[in-house]
Amino acid sequence: MKMEDMSLSGLDNTKLEALAHDVYSDLVEDACLGLCFEVHRAVKQGYFFLDETDQESMKDFEIVDQPGVDIFGQVYNQWKNKECVCPNCSRSIAASRFAPHLEKCLGMGRNSSRIANRRIASSNNTSKSESDQEDNDDINDNDWSYGSEKKAKKRKSEKNPNSPRRSKSLKHKNGELSSNVNPDLYKYNYSSGISYETLGPEDLRSILTTQCGVVSEHTKKMCTRSQRCPQHTDEQRRAVRVFLLGPSASMLPDSETMLENDGYDAPDGQLIMSRLQWDGSSDISPSDSASSKASTNNSESKRPKKKKNPSTLTLTTTGGGGERDKGQERERVVGSGSGSSSSQNALGLSSRKKRPKLPVPPGPSIYDDLN
């Protein structure tokens, strides 16, 4: 029988609806039957009740809701109040503190050696002169002769002045430093610097021979780190010395500079460049600190906290204004007075922000004849 024989007119809406309902009920019944067959098979095969546990086991694993106990019934801070006896010092230690105590008690483990070193270092600082820092960790890393020279660099290792060991051992000395300079010269103190205004020239000189001394723009205090502190350049140090002690007094020792002298832009550029060379350019000739080549390479680079870079930075005190030609020979200039123009930069450049290159002032150049 073809569908064409059955026209829609033969069926009204209700009939159609009934038909649809019939089809629907058929489908639902099919679904029910399918489920029943499945269940029946599962029952007969024995896997219908597999996902259920018997009552006994259910009771065993019931959720526990008592105070002081977790849902499995375990006590979680069982060992908190227990105390153990240390085999080394025979003290009774709390269980959770036992392991760290043992570490320190036996002298093994990372922390204990660190603490011991710190103690040694601090005792060295307080009792001995700087040249006796035999126990310093990085004693072998430097080529410096930490002899008895007054101008010898302070042989503090170039550790982070912000490290906890510093503050921990020397906190109690903070308050004394600002006014009483001399006995505290060898004490590390990063949290309060030295204010140069209150110091006499002798004090200043002694400070400046041992410490970095660069005056921070923010706090107007002198940097108390060593002469090789990575935060400030030799140029800055030189400038500070010039500023504080007069133009002829800037004698920084150990100007081991290997600058490649390609001329320099300005005193500001000098300081920038010398700072930038600290960043790690390895071809710095032992001459004037200015090197425009370095500056062009690194002019916008920031200064990382590199600790030891003996091949870089010049510590000369030379410079004055004036330009240098590129390709100038390497020279080692020691201790001549820097131009007056550099003194004005001493304070300004002690901060570490980036500075654009400034134009060269055509000031009096000592080295005009050298060009």
Added chain:
Amino acid sequence: MSFKMQSSENMVYSPCFCGEGKRCAERPATNNSRETNISRESQMRAAINQKLIEMGERERLKELLRAKLIECGWRDQLKALCKEVIKEKGIENVTVEDLVAGVTPKGRALVPDSVKKELLQRIRAFLAQHST
């Protein structure tokens, strides 16, 4: 398939087979045509079913219904009912007929309305499309 028969009373007043007993537009001319209509209707049903199967629509509808029932949790409800029947009758002795008889009527009732409506809609659409 159920088939509502007009009562003899209604035959006088509304001789059509719409099943509602009221006067409707369609009136067979004679009593004889009612039987023809009945048979025509049953033929119609058969034809429609056949068409459903042939076009695969029935399978699709079946799958759709199955998916929807699982989604709405109907299947799990019915399984729980089955469990009860089984516990009643005992595992060893339960038969398919027991299960069917115990579960199917409730199963029909438990189908959610949304599922029912959607299915009916699809069936109607199919009928509308293919019944001419």
